[in-house]
Structures are given as C-alpha cells and as structure tokens.
Amino acid sequence: MEAAMTEDKAGRRGRSARRDGAAKPHGVPYIVRNIPTYDILSEENLQKIERTADRILAEVGIEFRDDPFAVDHWKRAGAKVDGVLVRFEPGMLREIVSSAPSVFTQYARNPANSVQIGGDNVVFSPAYGSPFVMDLDKGRRYGTIEDFRNFIKLAQTSPWLHHSGGTICEPVDVPVNKRHLDMVYSHIKYSDRAFMGSVTAEERAEDSVEMARILFGAEFVDQNCVILGNVNVNSPLVWDGTMTTSLRAYARANQAAVIVPFILGGAMGPVTNAGAIAQSYAETLAGCALTQLERKGAPVIFGNFLSSMSLRSGSPTFGTPEPAIGSMVVGQLARRLKLPLRCAGNFSNSKLPDGQAMQEGLMSMLSAIHCGANFILHSAGFLDGLLSMSYEKFVMDTDLCGALHSYFAGVAVDDNTLAFDAFEEVGPGSHFLGSAHTMRNYQTAFWDSTLSDNEPFEKWSEEGGSTDIATRANRQWKKTLEEFEAPPLDVAVDEALCDFVARRKASMADGWY
C-alpha cells in the first residue's frame, strides 16, 4: 500500500508542492478560528463562579501595595479603601471594564504582520520569562542576549507563530536595569512582528513604550496598540506596585496590558478548580479595571494561568488535566466580559524535549485552543516548569503550531469537500489516488509536518539514522539560525533606536538585581 502511494502522482506532486510551500516565508498573520469554543459549564454554574468572585471582591478584597496612585484610582471610582486593601461592590468592576475594546489590532512594523486580538482571532506567541536555556548539545545554562536573539530569529522564521513575544528568555549577561533596552531593540531589529515590552519597573515599561514611539511615531502610538506588557498578579489577592505601575504605564500610553494571575492550586489559590477560577476571575478583573481607570478605552487582555501541584513533592505540575479542563470555564467567563483572552499553551515540567514534554504541552495547548484564547503565550519553547527555554522544543512546538492551523480550519462542508463526484468516479473497491477530486484537492488537503517522521520503519532506520524528533529538531534550529536574514529596518529608525539605548544605558550604573 505504501509503495503504491509513494509512486502515485498525488504523492509526487504533493512532495514538490510541499517544497514550494516550505519556501514561503510566512503563513497567515494570525488565525481566524473556524471551530466553535468548547463550552463545558452551564449558565447556572457560571453564575455561581461569578457570584463567588463577587463575594471575594466585596468581602475579602484585594491589596494594592506600593502604588498610591492605584489606590487613589479606586477611591475615586467608589471602591471601599482601607489602607491598601480595596473592596468592590458586586458588578462595579464589570461595569468599569465595559469600556475596554473586545477586539483590537496590535500593529507590527511590517503591516502584513499586524495581529487582531480578540473575537475569533488567535495569536501564537513564544514562551516568556525563563532564566535558563537548554539544548541537546550543551544542556542547561543561564540565558544570554545571544540566546535571546536566537529565539527571536527562530520565531521570526517560523510561519506558524504570529508574534515575537517578550522576555523570550532572560539575558542574564546584561545588567538587570538595562536588559529591557536590549530586549526591545532585539525584537525590533530581528523580527518584523508585533512584540511585548518590559514590566519589571515603571521606567522600564516607559522606556519600552518610548522605543515603540521611535519606531511607529508618537502620534500613532497614542492612538494605536503597538506593544503589550505582561503583568502578573501576586496571587492570592495582591497586586504589587511594580506590576500596577507598569500596567498603568502601558494603559496611559494606550498600549495593552496583559493581566495574568498564576495560580498554583493549593498554594496561591484553592486546590479545587471552581475556587481557583473564581479567584483568577476576581484578580484579573481588578487588573483590567485599573487599566480603564488609568485611561478609559485602553486595550487590555484578560489573562489566566491555572496550574496544579504534585502531591508527592509539592512541586508545581504543568500540562495536567485539571487546569486544562478548568481553562474551558475561564474562556466562558472571559467571553461574558467581552474581553480578549490570554491563555498559555505548550507548557511542561519535563527537563527534556521528550514524550512527557509534548504530551503535557499539547494537553495545555489544546485546552487554550478549545477555550477560545485569543493570545496564546508560551506557544513555543517552554520546558522545566518555565525555568528553561529549549531550542529543540521551540522548533517542535512551532511545528505543532503549524498543525493547529489546520485544526482551527475545522471541517468545511460544501459540494467539493463532500466529494460525491469522486465516489461516482471511483466506485467500490478502487482507490482515490489519481481521481479528479484528489488531483483538485490534495495540495491543501493535509498538514505535513517538517519534523515528524512518517517514513516506513526500514527507511527511517536505514536512511534516517533512527532519529527521534528531538534530534531532528536539533538539526533544524541550527540550520535555521545559519540561514537567518534579518528583515530590513529603516536605517534612520535603527540609528535612533541605538542612540536611545546608548543614552539610557549611559544614564545609569549597571544594576544586577
């Protein structure tokens, strides 16, 4: 059977069609989903979760530490403020966030790569925030600015990512107080996709936005989203000043904050899903509302990262079933708020790009896809409980992201896809390999991975060297980096950015914490 198919016209033409396809530098700028969301909870149960969140907000409250401006916002908005503890009447925050857009465009410096965030649109963005990097040759070590640039290059080259990401790994060789300058510059220099800025201090958030102004022009930036800032809640129920000042810096500039509680059930939240979801909802809602108090109408993304823990060791676990199924509910709740949703995907606690890594990764990734996430952070590279960015897993994940483009396409039903003419032509007991219907459709019929092995065993072992997918990924990322060419960047803009970075770096001593 296999031999017959290999020699068939469809197979041969498919092969060359694939080569043509591989030469195309990019896929679509973002995905428009053609499958529904997977809604698992009833209206009644959704309301129970919302009411519990309302009670948490009204009776327990959230602390806003080290940011008096944020507390003042809440006072003016009518919340009950007691020192840093803020309590909210039921419905108040939902009313405030109603001014945020349900869909917005984040512009890229290459307009063809601008992304729509919200609605039926889906954007895949690389993993974010690992201090370490790893590969099969050198194992695990601290990330450097060279690693940071390498991952931007790998992301930029993949047709299956849509965003350059943010702190794609920590460049530990650059002083902490100057990293953001090198990171934002690297995103602009080596990628022409949309990206994220720094959030580790208000002035670093402002520097990030300022560099975006150099790239896009100050007036454009004031009216359009060109940069995202990913801010984390200090769960349970605390917003730290570092985060709220950065959040407000982005909102003030009309840029989108991504509001994300990371809740490890049993530690930063209840061990039961419904309670963790209610908490996540409350914390995110408060952050989203704060952006609207800073600047009404500023874009904001409702984020979420549920996780679980190992009962044997107390370690966080990733890609497990309870957070995966819990995310479906978060999706339902976010849609009731009409806010764009951020989830995470492709995450794992494995220390290698092995079976555990891909199984846990896909569990989380399909969860993000089914729950209706619009912006999927951590779409590529995540290993080691987010402590390490893996070169091999990065390209394995981008290949998987390619497969998911086909998944999102759903099942088209029309006269061509129903193929009745093919059955009339082929009839019982024959085959469809050379049929007119096959010839008309094979080129777009199936996702064809560039990393998965689909050869017969003998060919895999004799010609292919009996490789596993991680070994093939190792070859692929090296080849991609060797062949990389940066997208063109206007020389004057490049000089202005370099000048800004040099001036800012010269203005302060190196800080290492």
Add this chain to the structure above:
Amino acid sequence: MEAAMTEDKAGRRGRSARRDGAAKPHGVPYIVRNIPTYDILSEENLQKIERTADRILAEVGIEFRDDPFAVDHWKRAGAKVDGVLVRFEPGMLREIVSSAPSVFTQYARNPANSVQIGGDNVVFSPAYGSPFVMDLDKGRRYGTIEDFRNFIKLAQTSPWLHHSGGTICEPVDVPVNKRHLDMVYSHIKYSDRAFMGSVTAEERAEDSVEMARILFGAEFVDQNCVILGNVNVNSPLVWDGTMTTSLRAYARANQAAVIVPFILGGAMGPVTNAGAIAQSYAETLAGCALTQLERKGAPVIFGNFLSSMSLRSGSPTFGTPEPAIGSMVVGQLARRLKLPLRCAGNFSNSKLPDGQAMQEGLMSMLSAIHCGANFILHSAGFLDGLLSMSYEKFVMDTDLCGALHSYFAGVAVDDNTLAFDAFEEVGPGSHFLGSAHTMRNYQTAFWDSTLSDNEPFEKWSEEGGSTDIATRANRQWKKTLEEFEAPPLDVAVDEALCDFVARRKASMADGWY
C-alpha cells in the same frame, strides 16, 4: 516556593495517600463522562453529510463479496441487489439499525470489571493488531505469544485501562489458524476484564464465542454480551466475506461486532474530510445494519478510523489535525443514530516513544474523548503506524489514560469547590497550603502521574539520573511484569478451556497464512 511546599503537610500526606492509591489494583471499571461532547458542526451541515452518505448508498452502492448469505439478507430486506453490489434507499439502513441497543453491558469474568458501552460511558482498550513489538532494549522484532501475554499483563495491572483488548499484538510464532485459540485463552487466563475475539475467519470467530461460552455458560452468552469482534470494511465501499461472515457469527451469538472502516484520505476515500466522513458513515451504517438482519437487537458498535497521508512520501500519517477534527463530526453523526461509538486514540507514526509519539497520540486521544467515543481502541501501545506495539509507550499511554480520568471529571461547582471559606481564612498575600479547605480536599485534588518528572532540575539530574520519560517507562514495565500475579481463575473452567484449545488445535494442521 518549591522547598516550602515540599515540606508542607499537604505534600507529605499527599505522598502517602498516593502510595495507598498505587496499591489499589484498579480504578473505576469504566468512565462516566462529566464533560459534554465537543460539537463542531451545525445541523444543516450534518444533514448535508448524511444526505451525501444516502446518495453514496443509493446511487453508488456497496459490494458484499464472498458471502452469499449477506447478500440474501439484503435481498430480503428490500435492498437493490445486482450481483454483489447492493444499493439502499435513503433511510432504509437507519431504520434497520434502530433495533440495536444504544447502551449495553459487556460482561467481564470479574463482574466488578464489566463495562457499559454507550451513553456517557467511556472504555479504554489497548492497541490492536501490530505484527511487531518494540522496546528500548531489543528494538523492533516480530511479536510472539509471550509478548502477547506480557501486554495483557501490563493492561490488567493498569488501573487506567478498562478492557483487555483483542489482538493486542500478533503472536507470529503461533500458526495463523491457531492463534485465536491462544489469544482468547491468554485474555481469559491473565486478565479478568472484558476482551475481544478473533475475526480472521468465521470459524475462528465461532471458536472465540465458544470459549466465551465455556467461561460464562452458553445460556448467559446467548442473552448477554461477553465478547467483541472488531471487523474492518475494505474501503472504499467493499465488505469482504471474511469480515461479514465473522460479523454475522458475532451477531448470531448476540455478541457485539465493532464496525470500523479505516479510511486513509486520498487513498481509500476522498482527501477532503466531509467526503471521507460521509463514506465512513455509509460503510459503517451498512455493517451495523447487517448485524441486525442476522439477529435483530444484537449489540453493535459504530466505529471509525479516519487518517491522512504525507504529501511528501504518500505514507499514512497518524495523530494529525484533520482526522482529529473530523472525528468530532463522526461523533455527532453517531449520536444521531443512537449507537455506541468506537474511536481510536493514542496513535502515532513515530518509531520511538518520543515527543512525536506522545504529541500525535494525544492529538488523536483528545479527539476521541471530545467527540464522545464510548469505546476507545488503541488507547495504549500504538507506534510505527500500528505496525509495532511498544512496551514503553504502552505504560506511557496508560499513565496518560489515568490523567484523562481526571479530565473527564470536568469542573465540579458546589460550595466546597467554590471554596469561599478558604478565601475568608487565607485572605490576601498568604497561602493555601495548610488551610482547612486544602486539608479537606488535597487528596483528591490533582492527578499525580507515576511516570512524569516534576522534580526541580537539580533533583532530576542528580538523584533521578536525568532520565527521559521513555527510560522511566522502560523500568516500569519490567517491574510490573516481574511482580505480576494472574487473577484467580476457576480450575474447572481453566481445564475446560485448555481442553477445548487442545482439541481444536489437534483437529487441523498448522496453517501459516
């Protein structure tokens, strides 16, 4: 954070609770799903697919080769018969299958392990039909009866499978015409779960049922399902006599045939999903109807196996996105027929238990889960495009099946899971580790894999030997086989079965094809 949690009471007690859990020989006999199905297609599009299937059945027809009794059944039922080609008026087959039960019990010799097939129930069954086996030590070689028994033992030991399966691998060292006797005996001897019999010839199907009669009693077998037979369509649109005579043997004995077309899009069916689904529906419906003509009311399972092909090589591909999303539609169609649904999961074309294997496997497995499959064949061990059964992947898959038990539990919403008392107790900025709510719930909170590594990197590399999951799986299957004890079997029954096998073997010369 990790250190703090490791030392926490919840962590320590969780560990011992897990040990208790691991000592428990079995989980639940089958899963009752607490999550809805994932329905992706509109009523209008479902009807278009049904109408196309009706046209295929009425205008193109299906050939029933080498089984005049089957053709006679169709004549009597009013189908249009032209030699071996049979055509069906729209609606005729749906009317015939309406006599089949929508849910039935398959009894196991241990009544606690009997399974419900249909409705909201889900049964995980091992992979089926590989000529080869492989493990990390010895690589790939032909399967033997010892391998066959080993896989039954691994399945029987896992709390996360519910069924012993059928031709779990081909015992190539046993003559073809006698294999079924050793296989059925091995299922009965080494497992006390439900199982499947042979379908490679009518007399082998009858032998399989006869052995079930020795085990359960002839009268019980006549009234209850105790054995399944997995029969394949010779797609496109051909039913071979070997399959229909076996199908009829099972139905005649009131046992359940599982009706499965394997459609490799572009070869045995159209390259477009909608057409392949319509074909699959037509072929399966005809097989299901034939069981009802043989014995009205006999249980039958509506099966399905969509696949795709590599455009580069023409090889079949497994665990790819198009068949995964297509299965959702098959599920919707099967529910409209009110028939139990069989899908396949955990399948891959990888030659190793690597990242490709687990990513492709989970893509297919979650598809089977979301589409509402009641009987999921190939739940453990499938590699190499079904040509090899892998010892390591078998235990990796069973561990994943364990995780999926938690996934199926969905998100419970009640006062306990909403955990408002926990928020009142903990408040902002503290943690939930020792809270009353956590202490009350942690033991059942999270799935805890016995194969995944969730340790910190240092512990994994220093104490754990930097293993990947396949290496850990290699250790686990060996330990499981070493410690295996067969479930008790009545001595008189065992002797009667051995006697039957000996007599049947003595009655014919060895046949090797």
